[in-house]
Amino acid sequence: SSVTSVSLEELSSALNERMLLMPAVAGYKAQHHLPVEDLSREKVVIDGMRQNAQDAGLASDTVVPFVHALMNAGKAIQYRCLADWLATPQARVHVTELADTRQKIQQTDNRLMTAISQRLMAGSFTEADMAWLISQMTAPGLSAADKNNLLSALSRIERAS
Numbered sequence: 001s002s003v004t005s006v007s008l009e010e011l012s013s014a015l016n017e018r019m020l021l022m023p024a025v026a027g028y029k030a031q032h033h034l035p036v037e038d039l040s041r042e043k044v045v046i047d048g049m050r051q052n053a054q055d056a057g058l059a060s061d062t063v064v065p066f067v068h069a070l071m072n073a074g075k076a077i078q079y080r081c082l083a084d085w086l087a088t089p090q091a092r093v094h095v096t097e098l099a100d101t102r103q104k105i106q107q108t109d110n111r112l113m114t115a116i117s118q119r120l121m122a123g124s125f126t127e128a129d130m131a132w133l134i135s136q137m138t139a140p141g142l143s144a145a146d147k148n149n150l151l152s153a154l155s156r157i158e159r160a161s
């Protein structure tokens, strides 16, 4: 149905937009000599996502592996950016405030939970959905394994009963 394809497109754009925000986060951290991994921020993201999931009618426990996969992919992109900037420091991006970028990340996370819940109202993800989603994950710096981990965690998300 059109609801299905609209929510799948929304899921895919929110996912890509989230990944495209990672170079700005990495650029800020490089400039301020901060590590990529920020566990206190990860706790905030997980708690926020659980709340978003619950508000969207999802079983919040089932989104946690997906959130970890999102953050792993986000960190992987950042490490790849940092590695690239060793050879071409002039290519380093962004003087964007971290708080502003994180606010944008939070908005994509909210959209993700809503779109996933909408899509699951029509039933589970199909093989065709998964193949389409993989083909649409075009943000630079994602490996095939990152994409597979994201989709396998996505397929474990359930609506609240």
Ligand SMILES: C=C(O[C@@H]1C=C(C(=O)O)C=C[C@H]1O)C(=O)O
Pocket (backbone or CB within 6 Å): 025, 036, 037, 038, 039, 041, 042, 045, 070, 071, 072, 074, 075, 102, 105
């Ligand atoms: C994106 C960031 O970098 C890492 C990835 C996170 C994420 O994907 O949400 C959260 C915390 C960090 O470990 C960040 O610090 O905001």
